[in-house]
Amino acid sequence: MQIALVAWLKRTPAIRRTFLRRSVLVAIAVAACLGASIGPAGARADDDPIQEEVSFQSHGLTLRGTVFIPRAAASGARQPGIVLVHGAGPGPRSEYVSEAEAFARAGIVTLAFDKRTDGYSFMERDFSLLADDALAGVETLRVRADVDPAQVGFWGFSEGAWVAPLAAAKSPDVAFLVTIGASGLDPLRQQTWYLGNRLRHRGVSGAFRDAVAQPGALLMSDTGLFPEAGYDPVPVLERLRLPVLAVWGEHDIQAAPAESAAVFQRALDRAGNQHATIRFVPGAGHNGHATTDGFDKVGGLVVGGKALGALGPGYADVMTSWVQSVAAGHAPRSSVEPVPAQEDTSQARSSGAWYEAAAVRYATLALLLIGFAGYPLTAWVGRRAESGRNPVRWPARWLSVTGFVAVVGTVIYLLCIFATGGKGATAFVAGRTLPWLLLQICTCAALLAIAATAITWWRTRAQVSGAVRVRLALLILAGALFIPWALYWRLLLP
Template sequence: MHNTWLTRISSAIGRYSIRCSVLVAVVVIACLGSSMSVAGAVPADDDPIQEEVSFQSHGLTLHGTVFRPRSVAADAKLPGIVLVHGAGPGPRAKYVPEAEVFARAGIVTLAFDKRTDGYSFMERDFGLLADDVLAGLATLRGRADVDPAQAGLWALSEGGWVATQAAAKSPDVAFLVTIGASGFDPLRTQTWNLGNQLRHAAVSGAFRDAVARPGALLISETGAFPEAGYDTVPMLEQLRMPVLALWGEHDTLTPPAESAAVFQRALEHAGNQHATIRFVPGAGHTGHATTDGFDKVGGLVVDGKPLGALGPEYADVMTSWVQSVAAGRAPLSSAEPVPAQVDTSQAPSSGAWYEAAAVRYATLVLLLIGFAGYPLSAWIGRRAESGRNPVRWPARWLSVTGLVAVVGTLGYLVWIFATGGQGAAAFVAGRTLPWLLLQICTFAALLATAATALTWWRARGQLSGAVRVRLTLLILAGVLFIPWALYWRLLLP
């Protein structure tokens, strides 16, 4: 009886184990089949082959990756393209989407790390960067799988200034593709970009104009903005190779409509018969997906920042154009209708007499002498004049508010340029908090000027000669401060 019971239990356990094993096997096979079908959706044959390379430029070793298609004949000679960085550090990882798209289209592509020696926020040389690009192009043209007569450049943003110079320098550049390139100098381009960033942050009114005009002129003259006045038009006017110039319709960093017009005029002046100007719908500055030019939709994440997906239309336009050029069928010149552009870019100076450097800096020196000199001289002679200056308090108020307004305005605008407008946001009535405080200081200085002048006039008989001189200089500084504040838009809404 006991043995029969044990036999039944053992038999039941055996049947249960077999069922579990069959069930596990079915699940494993299903999972394997699912993973195989997913892998089959993106064939391995479609992935470009990557090769690490290095090359020399001005004594510096630059490193990059060559992306080449997998399925080509061993003796095939393919077109090649070098990717030219936009502004910033420029690691090659940011350009993998473009590199893979070109490689899959049968175009051997070089993406390399931008130099850090000789390139920084305060230092850059487009001529040096152009030489780096040409060194990379020479490396690409020397490959057995590249047709040296069909190797060109692709350039993003700042790379447009670099690549056009490289193309003008060397006959080895067979074609040029740009995305988000500017037709203006870097300073004007950056001020337009800052204006858009401020508008996006709900900042409006006079402050945006202060950034675009007197602020930009100040930055230009400090030398803190490298290559500020670089003019790309003379380079464009030398380009006779096929050019494809693209802009995203939502570009907020480079004025797309104005830049397209500059490119078209310059290339026509060059007699270029193969200049194509196009706009990428649903794309931002880089040609990648965006809803408004400020966000990035999908795509890779590099250094914690999304790049935005590279849209199929953008990829198709570039690759089909390069393939046509390489096949000897470069499209004839054409230009798409220019889309609407929210704001028009401005040159920092209108050429007015009061914008001359001598006038502006002389005014600044007089203001600093008047506002800062009064408290300094009062401190030096405080014992001899103690209790004999009824104008002391309004004069001190004028000195402090005037000095804060002048120094604060210049410092704040420099900070806006240095940070690219990051952190600026409307506080009240479209004004940032620092700008609002500077405007309050400005109006306080005007009231203090009137109070100081009135008190000085009433008490002029009680004042010593030295006090009269100091107050006269201070009041003159207050009067001179009025046109200065108007020029810097501090008295405008």
């Protein structure tokens, strides 16, 4: 068509050709402007919500947010309201625009707000404080002229699915609760299960994943660096009698969905809750957004370089239709969908065995460090006072070095895995990460050094002086203690 138009213009007299060329350019420009105003890039659908910036106070802090208002609310009719409660991390409201718009298009006034930064960090958080922030958001909606104050509830995602139930249990003003990606486990156990999934996804298998799940998690708990590590959601769930919709993505690799759904069902049954609905979204991940395996994100918004994925198929409909039923006074009776298979079961970080008691573990660690580090240090301090030949010197030095590196390296590496969320931990050979492989090699070298030191000392015991004999005895004692320690930390397992 374009070629024919050019050919026709060439056959036209010069003046007419100039006039026509200008007319065509004007027509193209007008069409482009019209296309920009009605096309996808600039379109504004009739059901797009109205956005209103708001601020409110909680514990002396000003929190800022956006209220997404249904177009129908402009007529003066009161609508149900919902407050979106953030997942873990900084929690800017921009990450929840897709949910906010979906609720608003369904006739639900929605508040998305920026999470507090004061009193919230990687190593500091208080679920009760966050719950008070969420309740302040509820009050912000309840006083609006376009909101029915008796029909305001929560939507809580991930960490917010611990916070929102706590807030709902604190106030009778909360009408309903929706959760997505909720964990029925304590935060540290849930994070450990997620780490195991990430490691498996990167080809890591065998003993290292077990070391992360149990001795590593127990160590992390002891440090006190993991905030709200032992928070138990069950007592709060057992107090909820308001309508609850608990939703998980089919491919949720963060919240142990099968286990968590069972915890929710049992706890809400004990609460006597007659309106607890448990649902699963096909083709959706932890946040209810589209994914192929729980690790990728398909479509959707990109916020701060972070892909969110498009809302999972049916995810918005499940939530909005349920809230509409509750607001209309027809809260659905309790029901549970069939639970999808969960590949791995979470592990408790302690089996309750005597050797897992904190006193035993830390006494063992102290003895190992003293035994391995003490041999070279005392040798250096007393090198001038020693006399005579020490035939055990080299195997003993080798034992002190390899044992010390294995112990300290294992502790530091597992703490780093938790601190970084397992980033960079990929299989190097035979399902092992490179640092773990090196630690296992170091452990095997320490075992050889234990045997060499003990045999050499026995054969040459007549040549060893009293002071050296004491130092060697402490070193070999540490070596003997190192064997069960290495087994407990899975360093001697495949």
